[in-house]
Structures are given as C-alpha cells and as structure tokens.
Amino acid sequence: MYYCSLFIAKRYLCRYFRLFVVVQLFLKKEREESLLRFHPWVFSGAVGQVKGTPQEGDVVAVHTHTGDFVALGHYQQGSITVRVLSFEQRPVDDSFWEEALRKALMLREACGLTQHLLPFHPSPFTSCYRLVHGEGDFLPGLIIDIYADTAVMQCHSIGMFRARQNIADALLKIYGNRLVTIFDKSAGTLSCKENDGVPDSYLYRVANPAGEMVENGYRFAVDWEMGQKTGFFLDQRDNRKLVELYANGRSVLNLFCYTGGFSLYALGGGAKLVHSVDSSQKAISLVNHNVYLNHPASTINHQSYTADAMKFLRDVEPNAYDLMILDPPAFAKHKGALHNALQAYKRLNTAAFSRIAPGGIVFTFSCSQVVTKVDFRNAVFSAAAISGRRIRILHQLTQPADHPVNIYHPEGEYLKGLVVYVE
Numbered sequence: 120m121y122y123c124s125l126f127i128a129k130r131y132l133c134r135y136f137r138l139f140v141v142v143q144l145f146l147k148k149e150r151e152e153s154l155l156r157f158h159p160w161v162f163s164g165a166v167g168q169v170k171g172t173p174q175e176g177d178v179v180a181v182h183t184h185t186g187d188f189v190a191l192g193h194y195q196q197g198s199i200t201v202r203v204l205s206f207e208q209r210p211v212d213d214s215f216w217e218e219a220l221r222k223a224l225m226l227r228e229a230c231g232l233t234q235h236l237l238p239f240h241p242s243p244f245t246s247c248y249r250l251v252h253g254e255g256d257f258l259p260g261l262i263i264d265i266y267a268d269t270a271v272m273q274c275h276s277i278g279m280f281r282a283r284q285n286i287a288d289a290l291l292k293i294y295g296n297r298l299v300t301i302f303d304k305s306a307g308t309l310s311c312k313e314n315d316g317v318p319d320s321y322l323y324r325v326a327n328p329a330g331e332m333v334e335n336g337y338r339f340a341v342d343w344e345m346g347q348k349t350g351f352f353l354d355q356r357d358n359r360k361l362v363e364l365y366a367n368g369r370s371v372l373n374l375f376c377y378t379g380g381f382s383l384y385a386l387g388g389g390a391k392l393v394h395s396v397d398s399s400q401k402a403i404s405l406v407n408h409n410v411y412l413n414h415p416a417s418t419i420n421h422q423s424y425t426a427d428a429m430k431f432l433r434d435v436e437p438n439a440y441d442l443m444i445l446d447p448p449a450f451a452k453h454k455g456a457l458h459n460a461l462q463a464y465k466r467l468n469t470a471a472f473s474r475i476a477p478g479g480i481v482f483t484f485s486c487s488q489v490v491t492k493v494d495f496r497n498a499v500f501s502a503a504a505i506s507g508r509r510i511r512i513l514h515q516l517t518q519p520a521d522h523p524v525n526i527y528h529p530e531g532e533y534l535k536g537l538v539v540y541v542e
C-alpha cells in the first residue's frame with residue numbers, strides 16, 4: 120500500500136514537472152560525467168539533440184543520450200548552454216526560489232552573519248553580507264548582497280534576470296519588513312540584447328533606505344546605484360579584520376582602496392597613519408566620508424589620494440610605510456589576458472617589496488578567477504626574487520564564508536591573498 124502511494128505520488132510529480140518544463144536537451148554520448156558529479160554547467164559542445172525550441176532564459180530539462188533525466192536549469196546561447204538549478208525533477212516556481220533563498224540564509228546564520236536580524240545586536244556587529252553567491256549557493260548567475268535594510272541583486276544570466284521579480288518576492292517573504300528596498304543592478308552584467316535594455320531599477324521600495332551599514336562594528340555608507348559592482352566589496356571582511364590586528368603603530372598604505380574598508384580597520388587597529396589611494400574620485404569621496412563616519416575627530420591621521428596606484432607607488436620614498444595593502448581589480452577577466460595579468464601582478468608586488476620598510480608586512484591579493492592560487496603565488500615569488508628581499512609567507516587568504524565554494528565547482532574560488540613579512 121505504502122509503495123503504491125509512493126509510486127502514484129512520483130508519477131504525479133513527474134507529470135506536474137513536465138507541465139513546467141517543455142524543452143528537453145539530450146547530451147551527446149558519454150557527456151554526462153561532470154553533471155553526474157554535480158558540476159553546474161552544461162557546455163554547448165556536450166549538447167546533442169534538442170526537443171522543442173528553447174528561448175533565452177527558459178528552464179530546460181537535461182537528459183542523457185538514452186533519455187535519463189540528469190538536471191534542469193536556465194538555457195542560454197553561448198559556451199555555457201545550461202546553468203543547473205536542480206538535479207531533481209521539480210518545478211522552478213515560487214516555492215523553489217523561497218526554498219533556495221531560505222537555505223542561503225541558513226548558511227549565513229550558521230556563520231554568525233545575520234546578527235542584524237536579532238532584536239538585540241551584539242557589539243560590534245555586522246549588518247551586511249552576501250546572501251547568494253551564484254554557484255556557491257546552487258544558483259548560478261545570481262548574486263544578492265544585503266546592506267542592512269537593502270538587498271542588491273545582480274543577474275549574470277538571462278534566466279535569472281527573467282526570474283528577478285519572483286526572486287524579489289521570495290526575498291520579501293523571508294525578510295518581511297526588515298527589507299525596505301530591493302535594487303536590481305544587472306544592466307552592467309548583461310548586454311542590452313540580453314536584458315532588452317532594461318536599466319537598473321528598484322524592484323521594491325517602501326521607504327528610504329538607510330544607505331549605511333555596519334561591518335564588524337565599522338560604519339560604511341554604501342552607494343549601490345552608482346558604486347562599483349553591487350556597491351561594496353563584502354569579500355574582504357575577514358581579511359580586513361587581519362589588517363586591524365597588524366596595524367598597531369604602523370604606517371599604512373592602502374592601494375586600490377575603493378570605499379576604504381582596509382583603511383578604517385587599520386585606523387581602528389591603532390595605525391600611526393593611513394594613506395588611501397584609488398584612481399576613482401568617487402571612491403576617494405566615499406573613503407573620506409567613511410573615515411569621518413567612524414572617526415569624526417579631525418586629529419585622525421588619514422589622507423587620501425586620487426591617483427594611479429602604480430605611479431603613486433613608484434614615487435613612494437623607501438621605508439615610508441611598514442604595512443601595505445594591494446587589492447587591485449581583476450587584472451584578467453578571461454584566459455586570453457592571463458599572461459599580461461601575471462606580469463602586472465609581478466610589477467605591482469615588485470614595486471611594493473622594493474619600497475616597504477624592513478620588518479614590513481604586505482597584504483597582496485588577486486580577485487581574477489582565471490588566475491589560480493599557484494599562478495598568483497608564482498607571480499609574488501618572482502616579485503620577491505626581483506626585489507632581492509628576504510620574504511616569508513605569514514598567511515594565505517581567501518574569500519569569506521558568505522562567498523562559499525561549491526565543492527563540485529572549484530572555479531568559484533576566486534579570491535587569493537598572501538600576507539608576507541619583508542625583512
């Protein structure tokens with residue numbers, strides 16, 4: 120009796136599922152290996168027969184060449200043809216999005232990042248975190264960052280973009296009135312053809328957002344409308360904390376400072392002086408504002424410079440600083456740019472190692488996905504050798520827990536950092 124009802128339920132579910140998914144893709148023979156190991160992408164070269172006419176962003180079912188169901192996901196023309204949403208036969212409906220976002224929030228709760236949702240915040244607390252990190256949360260093509268009472272969504276696939284309102288509704292179900300705005304910032308990540316020229320816009324807005332948040336007790340103003348990426352780099356939270364630990368009594372140079380995250384932590388950690396450098400005038404205005412928010416006393420020893428980091432570094436007097444932070448933008452966005460990117464990392468690190476005071480510490484990073492940990496370490500090794508200094512690695516850094524790496528998708532591990540001691 121029990122098995123009979125289970126069988127009926129399964130048949131019902133499969134029929135229900137077929138109502139939602141009309142297009143079926145059949146893989147070429149022996150091309151299902153990586154999907155069976157839960158890798159979330161189907162490459163165009165693996166696709167054989169297509170049953171139906173898939174439109175960009177449709178949810179499609181993927182089968183082996185013999186017809187066994189393997190996965191379902193968003194279809195898009197290009198080298199990645201399907202981004203997998205589920206390895207189970209289930210409809211991608213409102214309950215799918217709600218369940219996926221609840222799971223994402225559970226992970227952040229487990230990491231102690233959702234303190235701002237508690238009635239009494241601990242002190243110092245954090246009110247900003249990444250809620251959805253694409254493949255790391257089994258939602259390829261979707262980024263959602265939470266900035267206190269605001270969620271900023273960024274879609275990297277047409278399927279996610281088409282689902283943005285359903286995703287916003289699921290966010291509201293989970294957060295309720297603790298969210299006052301949801302902003303879609305996908306215009307820069309999708310081409311005009313892909314998003315029909317839809318500009319960045321509010322998907323939900325009931326009140327004016329605070330526009331300010333707290334990270335480990337430090338206050339930050341955030342500008343998601345005009346700022347870079349979703350408005351703030353949440354991925355350096357843990358590494359900033361380490362800078363705070365090393366900063367006491369040191370003279371700090373923070374290159375590529377953007378909103379001044381590392382600078383605030385260095386000042387909070389007791390740095391003697393902090394100089395922040397960025398080529399963007401807007402970034403420098405944000406740094407100055409954020410320094411003022413946290414240290415209104417004008418006696419604070421902070422100066423900011425709108426300048427090219429490499430030029431600034433070349434003019435630095437040797438021994439002027441004994442703590443440097445190098446956090447450049449991704450030098451390589453694709454494999455073709457890898458060689459030049461590695462040369463650029465080498466030049467930047469050589470310049471820093473050549474000028475830092477004896478006993479100084481350099482925090483050096485690469486956020487280029489195509490640069491592996493080994494590539495980056497080799498570039499830093501070459502820089503060390505050229506500078507002729509004795510250099511030891513103190514810490515090997517990466518992205519924080521709210522940027523999880525799906526073990527079946529190692530490409531998701533993009534942030535690499537080394538903390539080195541320079542004699």
Ligand code: SAH
Pocket residue numbers: 347351352355374375376377378379380381396397398399402426427428429446447448
């Ligand atoms: N460290 C920052 C994030 C850095 S993002 C943080 O903790 O938030 C990279 C920054 O480098 C951006 O703000 C960008 O404006 C800046 N940038 C890009 N090219 C630059 C250059 N040649 N010189 C100085 N800054 C540069």
